[in-house]
Amino acid sequence: MAYTTFNRNINDQLKEPMFFGNAVNVSRYDQQKYPIFEKLIEKQLSFFWRPEEIDVSKDRIDFQQLPEHEKHIFISNLKYQTLLDSVQGRSPNVALLPIVSIPELETWIETWAFSETIHSRSYTHIIRNISAEPHKIFDDIMLNERILERAVDVTRYYDDLIDGINLYQRCGEGTHQINGKTEQITLRELKKRLYLCLMSVNVLEAIRFYVSFACSFAFAERELMEGNAKIIRLIARDEALHLTGTQHMLNILASGDDDPEMAEIAKECEEESYAIFMRAAEQEKDWAAYLFKDGSMIGLNKDILCQYVEFITNSRMQAVGLKPRFATTQNPIPWINTWLVSDNVQVAPQESEISSYLVGQIDNEVDTADFGDFDL
Amino acid sequence: MPQVRINGEVVVNFDGSSPNLLQFLEQQQQAVNYQCREGFCGACRCKLLSGQISYLQEPLAFVRRGEFLPCCSIPQTDIELEIPK
Ligand code: FES
Ligand SMILES: [Fe+2]
Ligand SMILES: [Fe+2]
Numbered sequence: 001m002a003y004t005t006f007n008r009n010i011n012d013q014l015k016e017p018m019f020f021g022n023a024v025n026v027s028r029y030d031q032q033k034y035p036i037f038e039k040l041i042e043k044q045l046s047f048f049w050r051p052e053e054i055d056v057s058k059d060r061i062d063f064q065q066l067p068e069h070e071k072h073i074f075i076s077n078l079k080y081q082t083l084l085d086s087v088q089g090r091s092p093n094v095a096l097l098p099i100v101s102i103p104e105l106e107t108w109i110e111t112w113a114f115s116e117t118i119h120s121r122s123y124t125h126i127i128r129n130i131s132a133e134p135h136k137i138f139d140d141i142m143l144n145e146r147i148l149e150r151a152v153d154v155t156r157y158y159d160d161l162i163d164g165i166n167l168y169q170r171c172g173e174g175t176h177q178i179n180g181k182t183e184q185i186t187l188r189e190l191k192k193r194l195y196l197c198l199m200s201v202n203v204l205e206a207i208r209f210y211v212s213f214a215c216s217f218a219f220a221e222r223e224l225m226e227g228n229a230k231i232i233r234l235i236a237r238d239e240a241l242h243l244t245g246t247q248h249m250l251n252i253l254a255s256g257d258d259d260p261e262m263a264e265i266a267k268e269c270e271e272e273s274y275a276i277f278m279r280a281a282e283q284e285k286d287w288a289a290y291l292f293k294d295g296s297m298i299g300l301n302k303d304i305l306c307q308y309v310e311f312i313t314n315s316r317m318q319a320v321g322l323k324p325r326f327a328t329t330q331n332p333i334p335w336i337n338t339w340l341v342s343d344n345v346q347v348a349p350q351e352s353e354i355s356s357y358l359v360g361q362i363d364n365e366v367d368t369a370d371f372g373d374f375d376l
Numbered sequence: 377m378p379q380v381r382i383n384g385e386v387v388v389n390f391d392g393s394s395p396n397l398l399q400f401l402e403q404q405q406q407a408v409n410y411q412c413r414e415g416f417c418g419a420c421r422c423k424l425l426s427g428q429i430s431y432l433q434e435p436l437a438f439v440r441r442g443e444f445l446p447c448c449s450i451p452q453t454d455i456e457l458e459i460p461k
Contacts, residue, residue: 039436043416240417247418247438315409318460319418319438329461331409342412 003098003169013102017259018252019194020187021101028103034252037108040245044111047241049234051122056129056227063130063225069294074225076291077212079141081235082123083151084208088201088242089116091158095197098165099190108245115238122231129227146290150283154208157200157276161193192265195253199273199320202246203280205239206316211284211305215291217339218300229339236340243316250320273322281313281326300333307332378427378451382406383458390451396432397446401459408446408459415448422446427455 007023014033016022029038066074092113100106127134141147167176167185175184213236220229256263288305296302311331314324331337378390380397382404394400398420401408411419418437422444429449437445446457 036436039434043436237412240412240419241436244416244418244437251438251440315419315460319421321440330407334407337410340411340417342414342416 016101017262018102018105018249019096019099020191020259023098024101024103024106026103027107029107032104033102034104034248036248037102037104037245040241040248041104041108041111044115044238044241047115047234047238049118051118051125051231054122054125054227054230054234056126056231059126059225059227060130062219066224067295069292070219070297072294073215073291073297074219074228075137076144076146077215078123078127079137079144080147080150080287081209081212082120082138083141083147084154084204085116085119085123087151087154087158088204089113089120091155092116092201095158095161095165098169099194105249112242112245115242119235119238122235126228126231146287150208150287153279153283154200154204157193157197161190161197164190164193188261188265191259191262192269195250195262195265195269196272196276198246198250198253199269200276202243202250202320203276203316205243205246206319207277207280207284207309207313209236209239210312211288211291211309213339214300214305214308214333214336215297217336218297220339221299221335233339237342240340240342247319254321270322273320274317274325277313277317277322278325281309284309304332308336379454380451381454381456384456395450397429397449397451397457401446406459410447413447415445418445420445420447422460423458425456425458428452429455 004023007025009022009025011022011025013024013026013028014031016033018034032038063071063074090113092109096109097106100109124134127137131137164185167178167183168187168190171178171185173186175182177183213232216225216229216232219225250266252258253262254266256266285306288302288309292302292305307328308331310326310328314326314328317324377392379387380390380400381387382401383406386404388400388404390397390400394403398408398410398413408422409419411417413420415431415433415435416437418439421437421439423442424444425442428451429444430452431445431449433448435445435448439445444457
């Protein structure tokens with residue numbers, strides 16, 4: 001019951017459930033209960049990128065010329081994304097690694113969380129470039145009420161799960177006296193917290209990023225902040241994969257094939273799952289209103305963004321077997337999809353502004369006219 | 377040449393001028409949701425009401441029974457599909 005980093009039980013890993021079985025001992029992939037997770041790992045590794053490779057130097061000039069209300073939109077979104085990736089860079093590890101029971105899923109969780117740390121580092125790369133005082137932007141994240149409001153819902157299900165796991169792994173099922181307080185935990189309750197946590201993560205990665213993505217791409221449609229847009233495309237590609245990973249976990253759990261009790265729990269949690277989706281959608285609409293409080297930007301306004309939130313919420317709900325709850329059926333900003341296409345991200349290095357290639361590019365751009373005065 | 381029936385109405389021949397069913401549907405002016413166009417995001421999910429498709433690459437996105445991903449598949453037989461609304 002207590003967590004051990006190398007479980008000595010000789011077990012058949014193929015018979016373990018995804019969570020709450022034996023802790024993983026040998027990290028082996030010669031046999032897999034759910035090969036999909038190794039495929040996700042391979043895909044994620046093939047996506048590897050480094051923020052420093054993206055040249056964001058032109059963004060500095062663009063940013064200085066943005067009107068104040070557009071600066072507010074740009075910076076606020078970066079702050080919000082910074083919060084989201086701070087949470088995502090650690091929480092899957094802290095919450096899920098102590099309870100995972102199959103090696104390919106354990107490694108997917110670690111690979112997933114690692115890619116979030118790249119996202120976090122990319123925000124520093126962007127912010128350092130556009131601001132001489134990056135600390136002011138980062139310091140405000142912990143003070144900005146609009147962001148903190150969201151942090152509560154983003155982290156709550158993780159924290160409930162982690163708290164329950166700590167109690168369970170220390171004391172086991174039952175009622176316990178901890179520091180003069182009576183605490184109760186059952187394995188069933190933990191499974192429920194896990195299911196809701198995954199649903200909430202799914203919503204985080206499925207909906208919460210997209211208002212911000214849309215704004216980044218709307219700037220880039222005007223050929224502004226294009227370095228930023230390049231980074232956001234790479235992040236969006238990663239996020240689509242993370243989302244797929246979580247959808248697989250949720251759907252496997254809900255099927256009951258992995259753990260029959262989980263199918264019951266998924267049913268029990270249906271109303272709360274709807275509520276998690278709807279609450280996130282409402283919060284993102286509020287966020288859109290906050291972004292545009294001093295004015296819209298070309299190509300986007302609050303109403304269009306709210307419709308987009310409804311549209312993706314519907315489609316994300318269907319992906320995990322829930323019914324769409326909004327009347328919107330059309331994507332109000334279909335142009336965003338062209339920014340989300342995966343193969344466009346993998347442009348030939350010389351066509352993109354990846355700085356490690358840019359060195360060579362600058363050399364090539366030396367015109368023969370530049371040698372006009374040379375006598376060879 | 378397999379025939380594709382779309383939303384119970386239009387029937388079009390899949391004549392091989394499109395590399396996959398997503399592009400094919402777009403050529404028929406059908407609005408299909410998409411993101412990755414590579415089978416890993418699941419945004420393009422459609423219902424397969426009858427017939428068989430084959431995948432050009434193995435999809436990573438979760439696909440329910442009766443659904444398929446047009447971005448990375450082509451029809452094997454005549455098919456009937458439904459684009460979700
Ligand atoms: S567009 Fe992503 S799976 Fe088809
Ligand atoms: Fe991320
Ligand atoms: Fe993510």
